[in-house]
Amino acid sequence: MLETKNLTIRFGGHVAVDGVSCAFQPGTLTAIVGPNGAGKTTYFNLISGQLHATSGEVWLDGENLTALGAPQRTRRGLGRAFQLTQLFAHLTVLENVRLAVQARRGLGLKLLSVWLSHRDLIAEAEAILKRVRLDHRATDFAASLPHGDQRKLEVAMLIALDPKVYLFDEPTAGMSVDEVPVVLDLIRALKAEKKHTLLLVEHKMDVVRELADRIIVLHQGKLVADGDPATVIASPIVQEAYLGVAA
């Protein structure tokens, strides 16, 4: 189970995430919604270790991860989609995914073991590329991909790490309409496996309504609503604060 306890971060005088306590169970998808600037991405960054909390804690399966950096948290099973800047722009799509598979298997730079299992790593990377329907791009350089394919590569690398917790921050942002279903199908498939903890920041309410088992609402850094989708969407705080509709 992933848990944040009183998680807080200040930027100067501004409290971007303000005492958020929340637990997330494996096998469930929780959507995090809230207006622009509510603190959703910052909350993700605090969980993944890209940012360090001013106060509060992050726990995963009984271990306090608060003092750990992002790479150590990744090794513990917290998976945050890579941003393109974290990919190897001048390696191919396949090589990027192969490196993520290699990182997960802990092979590092042990050359002999890498050489022995190279074929195996490539086969797994190819299977993941098929899953995200990016196999036709395997030999292209990551930097040359159109935007939608870059997002799919981010998801492919996340899957390659096989994390316990998936943090999806607007995974379909900037995608064309025909690309969106591919990514949503992948998230649906992960959800159907019922073993991962899935967290999704998403502005599209129809996507949230369809995918989420639970919605939490952040507003000015605070957790202001938490519950099943129908109840949370209908609540005055969401109607007013998020959807801009007078309650």
Ligand SMILES: Nc1ncnc2c1ncn2[C@@H]1O[C@H](COP(=O)(O)OP(=O)(O)OP(=O)(O)O)[C@@H](O)[C@H]1O
């Ligand atoms: N590194 C930083 N330094 C200073 N302020 C920051 C930093 N990162 C985020 N903030 C501020 O914290 C607040 C929360 O930002 P955040 O990006 O987490 O919101 P969000 O809910 O993800 O918004 P959006 O829906 O627009 O992506 C904003 O006021 C933002 O300007």
